[in-house]
Amino acid sequence: MLYQLSGRRAAKVTTMRERPILMLLAEKICKTFHPGTVDERIALSDVSLKLHAGDFAVVVGGNGAGKSTFLNLLAGEVTADSGTITVGGSDVTALPTHRRARHIARVFQDPSVGTAAALSLEENLAVANRRGHKRSFSLGLTQSLSEELRARIASFDLGLEKRMKTKASLLSGGQRQALSLLMAVLQRPELLLLDEHTAALDPRTAAIVMRVTEQVVREASLTTLMVTHNMQHAIDYGNRLIMMRDGRIVGDLSGDAKRAMTIEKLVATFNDEPATALTVNS
Numbered sequence: 001m002l003y004q005l006s007g008r009r010a011a012k013v014t015t016m017r018e019r020p021i022l023m024l025l026a027e028k029i030c031k032t033f034h035p036g037t038v039d040e041r042i043a044l045s046d047v048s049l050k051l052h053a054g055d056f057a058v059v060v061g062g063n064g065a066g067k068s069t070f071l072n073l074l075a076g077e078v079t080a081d082s083g084t085i086t087v088g089g090s091d092v093t094a095l096p097t098h099r100r101a102r103h104i105a106r107v108f109q110d111p112s113v114g115t116a117a118a119l120s121l122e123e124n125l126a127v128a129n130r131r132g133h134k135r136s137f138s139l140g141l142t143q144s145l146s147e148e149l150r151a152r153i154a155s156f157d158l159g160l161e162k163r164m165k166t167k168a169s170l171l172s173g174g175q176r177q178a179l180s181l182l183m184a185v186l187q188r189p190e191l192l193l194l195d196e197h198t199a200a201l202d203p204r205t206a207a208i209v210m211r212v213t214e215q216v217v218r219e220a221s222l223t224t225l226m227v228t229h230n231m232q233h234a235i236d237y238g239n240r241l242i243m244m245r246d247g248r249i250v251g252d253l254s255g256d257a258k259r260a261m262t263i264e265k266l267v268a269t270f271n272d273e274p275a276t277a278l279t280v281n282s
């Protein structure tokens with residue numbers, strides 16, 4: 001499979017299966033926008049989160065809960081006022097976004113963000129496959145790489161393998177999001193961030209993209225953090241359910257506690273219950 005192209009990282013993941021390896025450690029993150037002004041907004045208060053290798057955590061919370069700010073902070077697009085972020089054992093707190101790209105990949109809500117419209121599907125994948133390598137004018141699109149990419153996208157069962165030479169701009173939103181997902185995981189990131197990546201799609205297409213998401217995450221045992229407003233997705237996917245409110249993590253369900261969660265209970269949690277009433281873990 002393609003992710004074995006990156007031998008060093010593949011070896012690392014093999015050892016992960018034996019004992020849980022800490023892949024994300026966010027400690028005591030605080031972020032206030034426009035401090036000391038009338039526009040002051042406390043976006044994150046003392047947020048700490050640990051994800052182990054292979055964890056698939058789904059983050060939910062109402063508007064303004066701090067989900068996007070947390071993702072932006074992990075990706076390096078927003079700087080924390082205090083706290084530290086360690087990914088795959090490296091302290092990335094002070095690294096700008098482009099220097100975190102070796103560790104972190106992200107898929108956005110807008111399907112056009114993750115792909116280059118003017119490049120073909122195959123060229124987009126070849127560019128993604130070169131991420132983190134020395135710059136070169138060549139895409140390195142050898143016959144064998146081309147076949148490997150085609151096989152990988154064929155496994156999604158969306159017929160995209162027949163459109164390898166098609167420009168990304170001609171793909172539908174769902175097809176483009178499936179392409180974005182494959183591009184994001186080709187270099188097997190230590191942390192995959194999914195930023196409401198199905199929110200712009202119709203329900204049927206969103207379901208297809210979630211199927212593909214589940215597939216790429218499972219196949220490469222990726223450590224994943226997915227923000228969603230879709231409560232059904234929050235219940236159906238992942239092994240952790242993280243709930244945010246008012247800039248804090250107020251619930252972290254796993255195991256039986258996550259399996260017992262229903263849409264009704266989740267919605268009730270956000271509507272009425274005090275934060276302290278949430279069940280934490282199982």
Ligand SMILES: Nc1ncnc2c1ncn2[C@@H]1O[C@H](COP(=O)(O)OP(=O)(O)OP(=O)(O)O)[C@@H](O)[C@H]1O
Pocket residue numbers: 033034041042043061062063064065066067068069070
């Ligand atoms: N760039 C910014 N400048 C000022 N305030 C901001 C900025 N980004 C976020 N905020 C504020 O920080 C708080 C958290 O916002 P954030 O966007 O992280 O929440 P969210 O949970 O992602 O919400 P939504 O579900 O609506 O996207 C809110 O009060 C928001 O107004």
